[in-house]
Amino acid sequence: MRGLKVYAITYLVFLYAPIILLPLFAFNDGTIIAFPLQGFTLDWFVELARTEALHDATVNSIFIAVTTAILATCFGLFAARAGNRHSFPGKGGILGFVMLPLVLPEIIVAVSLLVAMLQVGLSPSIWTVIAGHVLICTPFSIAILNGSFANMDKSLEEAAVDLGETPVSTFRLVTLPLVMPGIVASLLICFTISLDEFIIAFFLSGNEPTLPVYLWGQLRFPGRLPVIMALGTILVILSILLLVTAEYFRRRGLRRAGLEDTGGFL
Amino acid sequence: MSQTARLRRAFRTDSGKGLTLVAPPFIYALVMLAAPLGTILLFSFWTQDFLTIDRTFTLDNYREALSDPLYSELLFRSLRIAGAVTVVTVLLAFPIAYFVSFHVRPDRKSLWLFLITIPFWTSYLIRVFLWRVILAFDGPVNGTLMGLGIIDEPLSWILYNANAVIITLAHAFAPFAILPIFVSLEKIDRSLLEAARDLGESRVATFFRVTLPLAMPGVLAAILIVFIPTIGDYVTPRLVGGSGGTMIANMIQTQFMRLNNAPMGATLAVIAMLSVTVISLLLVFVTRRWTRGR
Amino acid sequence: MRGPIITLEGVQKYYGEYHALRGIDAEIGQGEFFSLLGPSGCGKTTLLRAIAGFEDISGGRILLDGRDMDGVPPNRRPTNMVFQSYAIFPHLSVAENVGFGLRKSPMSGAEKKTAVGEALEMVGLGGYGGRAAHALSGGQRQRVALARALILKPKVLLLDEPLSALDKKMREQMQTELRRLQRQVGITFILVTHDQEEALIMSDRIAVMFEGGIAQLAPPQDLYRRPASRKVGEFIGMMNFLPARLIEAGNPSVEVEVPGLGRAILEPDQCPMGTGGEISIGLRPESMTLLFDGQNAERVAQGVVEERTYYGDMTYYDIRLDGAPNIVQVSMRNMPGRRVLDRGDRADLAWDARAMVLFC
Ligand SMILES: Nc1ncnc2c1ncn2[C@@H]1O[C@H](COP(=O)(O)OP(=O)(O)OP(=O)(O)O)[C@@H](O)[C@H]1O
Ligand SMILES: [Mg+2]
Numbered sequence: 001m002r003g004l005k006v007y008a009i010t011y012l013v014f015l016y017a018p019i020i021l022l023p024l025f026a027f028n029d030g031t032i033i034a035f036p037l038q039g040f041t042l043d044w045f046v047e048l049a050r051t052e053a054l055h056d057a058t059v060n061s062i063f064i065a066v067t068t069a070i071l072a073t074c075f076g077l078f079a080a081r082a083g084n085r086h087s088f089p090g091k092g093g094i095l096g097f098v099m100l101p102l103v104l105p106e107i108i109v110a111v112s113l114l115v116a117m118l119q120v121g122l123s124p125s126i127w128t129v130i131a132g133h134v135l136i137c138t139p140f141s142i143a144i145l146n147g148s149f150a151n152m153d154k155s156l157e158e159a160a161v162d163l164g165e166t167p168v169s170t171f172r173l174v175t176l177p178l179v180m181p182g183i184v185a186s187l188l189i190c191f192t193i194s195l196d197e198f199i200i201a202f203f204l205s206g207n208e209p210t211l212p213v214y215l216w217g218q219l220r221f222p223g224r225l226p227v228i229m230a231l232g233t234i235l236v237i238l239s240i241l242l243l244v245t246a247e248y249f250r251r252r253g254l255r256r257a258g259l260e261d262t263g264g265f266l
Numbered sequence: 267m268s269q270t271a272r273l274r275r276a277f278r279t280d281s282g283k284g285l286t287l288v289a290p291p292f293i294y295a296l297v298m299l300a301a302p303l304g305t306i307l308l309f310s311f312w313t314q315d316f317l318t319i320d321r322t323f324t325l326d327n328y329r330e331a332l333s334d335p336l337y338s339e340l341l342f343r344s345l346r347i348a349g350a351v352t353v354v355t356v357l358l359a360f361p362i363a364y365f366v367s368f369h370v371r372p373d374r375k376s377l378w379l380f381l382i383t384i385p386f387w388t389s390y391l392i393r394v395f396l397w398r399v400i401l402a403f404d405g406p407v408n409g410t411l412m413g414l415g416i417i418d419e420p421l422s423w424i425l426y427n428a429n430a431v432i433i434t435l436a437h438a439f440a441p442f443a444i445l446p447i448f449v450s451l452e453k454i455d456r457s458l459l460e461a462a463r464d465l466g467e468s469r470v471a472t473f474f475r476v477t478l479p480l481a482m483p484g485v486l487a488a489i490l491i492v493f494i495p496t497i498g499d500y501v502t503p504r505l506v507g508g509s510g511g512t513m514i515a516n517m518i519q520t521q522f523m524r525l526n527n528a529p530m531g532a533t534l535a536v537i538a539m540l541s542v543t544v545i546s547l548l549l550v551f552v553t554r555r556w557t558r559g560r
Numbered sequence: 561m562r563g564p565i566i567t568l569e570g571v572q573k574y575y576g577e578y579h580a581l582r583g584i585d586a587e588i589g590q591g592e593f594f595s596l597l598g599p600s601g602c603g604k605t606t607l608l609r610a611i612a613g614f615e616d617i618s619g620g621r622i623l624l625d626g627r628d629m630d631g632v633p634p635n636r637r638p639t640n641m642v643f644q645s646y647a648i649f650p651h652l653s654v655a656e657n658v659g660f661g662l663r664k665s666p667m668s669g670a671e672k673k674t675a676v677g678e679a680l681e682m683v684g685l686g687g688y689g690g691r692a693a694h695a696l697s698g699g700q701r702q703r704v705a706l707a708r709a710l711i712l713k714p715k716v717l718l719l720d721e722p723l724s725a726l727d728k729k730m731r732e733q734m735q736t737e738l739r740r741l742q743r744q745v746g747i748t749f750i751l752v753t754h755d756q757e758e759a760l761i762m763s764d765r766i767a768v769m770f771e772g773g774i775a776q777l778a779p780p781q782d783l784y785r786r787p788a789s790r791k792v793g794e795f796i797g798m799m800n801f802l803p804a805r806l807i808e809a810g811n812p813s814v815e816v817e818v819p820g821l822g823r824a825i826l827e828p829d830q831c832p833m834g835t836g837g838e839i840s841i842g843l844r845p846e847s848m849t850l851l852f853d854g855q856n857a858e859r860v861a862q863g864v865v866e867e868r869t870y871y872g873d874m875t876y877y878d879i880r881l882d883g884a885p886n887i888v889q890v891s892m893r894n895m896p897g898r899r900v901l902d903r904g905d906r907a908d909l910a911w912d913a914r915a916m917v918l919f920c
Pocket of ligand 1: 575600603607754
């Protein structure tokens with residue numbers, strides 16, 4: 001089994017190779033992205049702080065990501081609850097259809113949304129990007145919240161009703177606290193996906209670029225690359241922080257429900 | 267009154283509540299997905315001349331897309347690259363999933379999964395771009411290999427071609443392949459493997475006669491989950507593919523944004539979607555037959 | 561039985577096409593310990609949940625304390641439930657769980673605290689209030705679930721297989737304790753169980769259910785001594801069934817001939833006589849005795865020991881009766897000095913016509 005372990009570690013190196021390079025070039029005192037490294041500098045981060053367009057893109061991205069996270073998690077809550085607690089005609093088909101964007105190539109989602117929007121006279125904007133992002137984030141939210149609902153004994157809610165609570169107060173007193181870790185994890189994951197999403201934003205953002213769209217534009221200018229490395233470093237650190245938080249909440253949820261940990265997201 | 271009373275009663279039933287709950291996400295998906303997909307389909311039967319769209323129904327776009335070698339070449343190349351990416355990704359992923367499921371202490375498993383998923387959540391654009399750096403003429407791969415004296419001059423076949431696209435996508439989709447395989451391996455009752463050994467099978471034979479068939483659903487899921495989105499990948503071919511590595515998504519984008527030929531773009535999108543669907547269904551069918559047949 | 565607290569009138573339940581409850585009629589008395597007993601899938605849980613209000617019924621009526629419960633949601637019914645999984649809220653402490661239903665009660669905070677303390681005391685968990693709920697053992701969870709339901713002083717407490725998740729020792733202990741608790745609070749308990757012994761030990765009356773209907777509703781002794789049908793007799797305890805021939809159908813007494821045993825005069829409470837159809841008799845293993853050297857009895861039959869099974873306190877013999885194809889099972893208490901027969905030994909057995917049940 002030694003061989004397998006060596007393989008596993010090599011594979012991890014392969015997975016992490018790009019991320020490890022990122023900070024190397026972000027702090028590298030040279031304008032070209034190539035070895036050997038030149039020396040340590042913080043210039044690129046300073047330059048980041050001075051780029052107006054970047055700030056606008058960041059604000060756009062954060063607004064889109066927050067709105068997307070909230071909307072997608074609401075939809076996720078509805079669908080996950082319906083799927084786990086009720087049976088209704090056409091259940092498999094309906095839920096399958098809502099989950100479809102998970103396996104659809106993003107370019108298809110992007111162009112079809114673009115065409116449809118132009119057809120009804122909407123012009124690309126932050127809101128059209130949000131519409132697309134909600135569509136692709138909802139399946140992730142459903143997957144996460146499905147776990148939360150499936151882990152929750154159905155009779156807990158019945159017990160609350162049996163003890164005199166109305167369906168609404170039961171939701172507030174029992175359901176919400178128990179699925180809260182799932183909700184937080186869903187918000188964080190959707191936020192991360194939206195923040196990072198490129199294709200849909202590329203097609204639908206018009207003249208209000210998101211961070212990835214801005215980045216894409218900059219990739220063409222070799223002189224801007226070190227700055228992008230600095231930005232990438234910040235983004236990676238941010239993503240990892242968000243993920244660790246999401247994972248923390250997920251585990252806390254499991255612990256509250258008194259369950260064994262059985263794996264990660266999805 | 268009886269009308270509303272009946273309505274109220276219908277909402278109180280289990281299926282009434284269920285339908286009310288799924289309605290918002292379902293309607294959203296209908297409006298934001300089904301309707302746009304329908305529009306694309308419609309467009310593919312129209313034609314465009316500069317900025318005016320001719321709405322007469324025609325199959326010309328399909329005829330052109332299938333006969334013009336430019337398009338069919340791109341489509342086949344996309345399928346070929348996606349297929350290669352899928353094979354490479356799944357083959358590389360299986361041992362990892364197997365290792366984590368069978369040889370990692372249970373309390374460490376979620377740490378491993380976490381480590382595997384982290385890179386996936388970091389900016390896709392930047393990750394792909396960094397592969398361009400890694401695989402470059404003067405990048406670390408060539409530098410290391412030359413430094414070790416394994417090669418005399420930089421390898422040129424690792425960047426700006428289909429190989430680069432395959433390497434980069436195999437990296438990007440790694441967790442998508444590992445997770446489903448891991449889940450199906452986890453589900454295997456360990457006493458089945460002991461039973462196989464007990465009945466006289468070697469470790470290797472047990473793997474091929476018990477473990478692998480039982481893990482097949484996960485492998486299939488991994489194949490589909492890698493294959494389907496890679497067909498439509500846009501960023502990787504643009505950044506590392508060079509001219510020999512462009513794929514159908516790049517052409518779709520060009521048709522929409524550069525050539526103002528939305529109907530042709532729509533046709534290519536429909537064809538790409540159809541081929542993905544057909545191939546996926548075939549795969550599912552074959553795998554089902556294969557696993558049932560034993 | 562004081563006046564009924566629950567009246568079930570022709571209660572029907574369909575799950576789509578599936579007919580889960582096929583017209584249930586019963587009256588359950590105030591302060592009664594009532595059990596629903598039956599094999600898996602017979603509809604016990606469905607009936608219990610219909611009473612609690614978690615299932616809408618498709619036909620009939622459920623009256624609780626004289627009030628029709630149609631359309632009354634579970635939170636407005638004067639019933640409380642102990643769930644099979646106990647449904648202890650994992651995010652709350654033991655005390656918060658027990659006090660969960662008191663949120664809207666007019667009691668002051670201090671009064672609630674006292675009530676919770678008393679309820680915990682009552683189920684033997686005094687001082688456990690501050691514990692986290694998910695750190696409890698199965699038996700403790702069960703007690704919390706009981707305290708949580710009883711604190712609301714429901715008119716009826718519904719228990720769905722509350723003991724099935726416990727190990728044997730714990731289960732036996734909880735059986736006595738539940739019974740004691742029920743006498744102490746005087747609340748009607750409806751217990752769902754598929755364990756016939758548990759039902760016999762604990763209940764005032766038992767409803768035996770098969771396939772969505774009540775096959776017999778009677779106190780434990782009657783149920784055991786006079787099962788209404790072969791099926792009930794088979795389900796509760798062990799019973800020998802022997803084909804019989806009708807000799808003379810009088811009223812109220814009937815004379816039958818049982819091949820291998822002989823003739824007997826019975827006073828059946830169910831069979832309308834003169835049916836002429838196939839009849840059989842049922843006889844419990846313990847209502848026959850083996851006779852040892854020189855013992856004598858009024859009615860004696862002979863046979864050969866085919867099989868002997870040792871149970872610790874009892875020994876069961878399978879005896880093939882002379883002149884008949886029947887094998888009967890006879891149980892004998894093991895006592896010092898009592899002889900034990902071997903396979904193939906001849907045996908004399910005494911039987912009592914009063915213990916016979918006639919089925920037709
Ligand atoms: N929600 C439902 N939808 C469809 N059928 C159901 C539903 N709930 C129960 N049933 C069916 O109704 C029948 C009675 O179920 P019920 O749960 O009442 O049985 P039970 O007597 O409690 O059995 P057990 O001892 O196994 O708990 C079963 O055959 C079951 O499959
Ligand atoms: Mg049940």
